[in-house]
Amino acid sequence: MTSAISQDADTSVVTLNDTSTSASSLQGGEFALLVEGAYKSYRNGSAVREVVNDISIYVRPGTIHGLLGPNGAGKTTTIKMLLGLVRPQAGRFEILGYEAAPEVRRYAGFLPEQPYFSPHLTANQVLRVIGRTLKMPKAQLEAQADKLLSKVGLEHRGKDRLSSYSRGMLQRFGIAQALLGDPKVLILDEPASGLDPVGQRDVRDLIKGLRDEGITVLLSSHQLSEVEAVCDEVTIVNRGRVAAKGDIEDLLKVAGQVLVTAEGDASHLPERVVAIAADIGNDGSRWLISIPEGSTRAIVDALDDGGFRVISLVPRRESLEEYFSRLIAGSNGVS
């Protein structure tokens, strides 16, 4: 396939010459998804409420990027602006390196929050409608519909009306419809919402599997454990602004702190360790000691002298929940 999409470098105007182009033939830019300087406000009488204020999100190809934030932070509005569901007042929106025009958006699968489909139609009928809008050949559409329903655990349910689906089944069906047409990027808004723990784990595995297949995922979620488990990078938004962004491991690393894990029979740690340690935890015979980076040698010696055995020494890392709570409290002015 040649020159499926032509782009004027100056204007970022995209022209799709062949609507049957497969997603794999698209040449993405530096970022699979790009949101830069997004702005949206609503007027309520004389008051202006800024829902999204200069939010930028850069999603590298082949990664899972988490979009985190409390309710009303502007996550869903930002996604909707990217997908043309909400009109932005400012900002640059790109998918696979091209302006996020309708012709380009067909290469981005989307799972809305709490997805809902016509209850009168069957799963196969809904997939057929979406597939037809993507100009998928009938045979390919039928084959892919079966494959996707099987992938989300809904095999043999394609002929059932969606009114008979449970909330969790609708959620899984929502993921299947988002994957129709082999999208190169996937935008998931609360994909684990309404799922039981097993279902949540299945969705996490599915998302990781998609990354392994080369699909870029933007995952908007309230579930911090879900984001921590699957995401490579995160953008955290609060009150319509970006509060933090970057590699998840870098963000969660506590600067200048080392976590020492030690074992010993003694009921108390040596005095020298207690004096230096920033934080101490005990889990039976195992001690977790957070210490300043510069005092590592002194602590190891003190533990050794006190009859303790040092098991590991790693840079200290917060849980995403701790980090998120601290960040949101800080940006809200709570001490």
Place this chain on the structure above:
Amino acid sequence: MMAYRIFAIFSSIIADALHRKLFYSVFLFAGAMAAAIPFLPSYGQGVVEAVFREVALALIYVFAMVVTIAYTSTRLPSEIERRTLYPLLARGVGRGEYLLGTWLGISAVVGLTLFAIAAVTLAIGWINYDVLMWRVLLGVFAIWLEASVIAAVGIAVATVAGPVIVAAIALTFLFVGHVRSLLVDPGTLFYTLYPSLDTFNVINPVAHGDGYSAAYAATMVAVWLAYSAIALLVAASLFERKDL
């Protein structure tokens, strides 16, 4: 505008409607009503078939408008409220394409309903009077065109309002569209610009006369196209600006 995307929306509207009870309820009720017409008091020799045609067309008209307003007032507002249109619009379906597909789908559903009711009416007329009153189909065609215009107007309103307001405005438009001669003096500019639906009122010539000419049918189609196009352009303009 891509025809395949419009067709996909169009076909989903039809599939959805065929799974709804409303479609079959209206059809059965209309059939029962048509079957009851011959049991009305005697109309006198020579006019009985004409009265049958007139009452049947009046019934078909009422059912057509009920079905049209019911579908139009609920379809788009519920799609917006339930967010069922997100997966389509997010993946490149244009809002204009969505509206056009929806209008064509509703028009087709109303057409199917009318055709089914008309078939039952013709059968009842034939059984009772031994005459195939095919001219009823001419009246049904005019009713369908008018219903399609009402659907376009309803869709335009539905882009910014909920079901109750859509139904109220569609009914108001229907009423206003048939009282031009009562409200406006002929020969004035306002008379010409008035959004009249009287062009589609062919019950009298169909029930009591010889129907209408091909030229008049062309006029009806032209009025249908013009009104529908204006309403859909307004709908597209409003919907493009709407944050979903």
